Amino acid sequence: MTLHLYNTFLRAKEPFAPIDPSNVRMYVCGPTVYDLAHIGNARPVIIFDVLYRLLRLIYGEGHVTYVRNITDVDDKINAAAREKNVPIAEITAATTAAYHADMAAIGALPPDHEPRATETIPEMVAMIETLIQKGHAYAADGHVLFAVQSFEDYGKLSRRDQDELIAGARVEVAPYKKYPGDFVLWKPSDADTPGWDSPWGRGRPGWHIECSAMSKKHLGVTFDIHGGGRDLIFPHHENEVAQSVCANAAPFARYWVHNGFLTVEGEKMSKSLGNFRTVRQELEKAPGEAIRLAMLKTHYRQPLDWSDDSLKEAREAVGKWYRAYREVTGGAKYEGEASVPPAFAAALCDDLNTPEARTLLDAYAGEVFTAKTPAAKEVALKHLLGAANLLGLLTQGPDDWFHSEKGALEPAEIERLIAARIAARKGKDFAEADRIRDELAAAGVILEDRPGGVTEWRRA
């Protein structure tokens, strides 16, 4: 079982071979903390969380280092602070805390390191100095710029031709640039803007240098996987490559993994369209595991249309698996040992084929339902749980899943009505039993009568 990943650099799937199997290293571009995480931010988090879990399965839990940064210095943050008239640190602290809470709610494991840009300024300054010394960057007008023409391979990752880029450029070229494609490594800050002292005066880093410095600090100059959204390929990742390769005189990331874009109800998500959806808003509609499955039921490189219907379908699908789970445990969390079926691992090893993985989960759940003996059901459940857990799904007990959502009626009241209905049924008073069931249905509670006189309930 060999992991194959689609490498953007080659535009092809290739077998994954880590530099050091005892320490597989992955870097993923994290959020700029100026606002609540939206559902588009959640996609790479969930995808690379699955990749992280898979790598830990293959190479061992202690043998994978996952770094995801926090960008806490950025002009959007400055703008948000100005708009709300609060200190910048307040914005970044509150947004970071919200981000952690939201990512935990969608079941993402925390990365091994989560460096902040503001904690990595000396490393960035050092890298910029190296680039100037080596003739890859120059100071001009308080700025430091990367000289794109000094790097022969510039444009290789994004497959862009420099001259064509400039011809198609939409933005006015800043006067201090020697060449229109040059990009900012360091820019001056006025008194009201966050800044750090540097050889070029008080200023702040450009966006791209952050990731070059933070990845180097925690993963070394050359590491295995660099991930992010495909919209980052150019300019962000292209520029990271240029900075890192030129400063370190060593290869940068070996595998570039990019997830596809996300639309909402068929439209690009944007503030101007007013269709921004935060993770928080979606968590009001469905549990975190439903959000995860809604993300994973489409292959990560495909475009994904996020919709209420799709989220609802994912919630139902997860519900079916929990129903199978309940078939074995009666609602409690399973205490036995689960195992990942080889076919399931193989699906994920094929460039994270999560749609195929989802199909297998349905098959394992089906085996639970159709198995003839309790022992056979339990074997099937071990497969279901081992597989689902690898995707960060089925992490709670069935009762937790079915009963934790809020609704019009409290669980205690629901249980009371169910007891009354059971009594009515025992007395063959079906009219009363049906009246209670209708009453519950009106309150969004669906009943499922199970063998042995047990009645289960769930929210519609």
Added chain:
RNA sequence: GGCCGGGUGGCGGAGUGGCUACGCAGCGGACUGCAAAUCCGUGUACACGAGUUCGAGUCUCGUCCCGGCCUCCA
């Protein structure tokens, strides 16, 4: 204009040459006091046109349509 990706059944969504996934919805049946849940069965597809091949959603070329990026953006 350049680069990249996509067009599969009512909907979602896999599938890089041959065995016509899978899920949801629909329909029929079993089970049930009736439902719900579950099980069994069942119909519908590969944007269009050429080509390669014994054989093509799957490879090649062309056409049409949709989306992303082109120095703010997961």
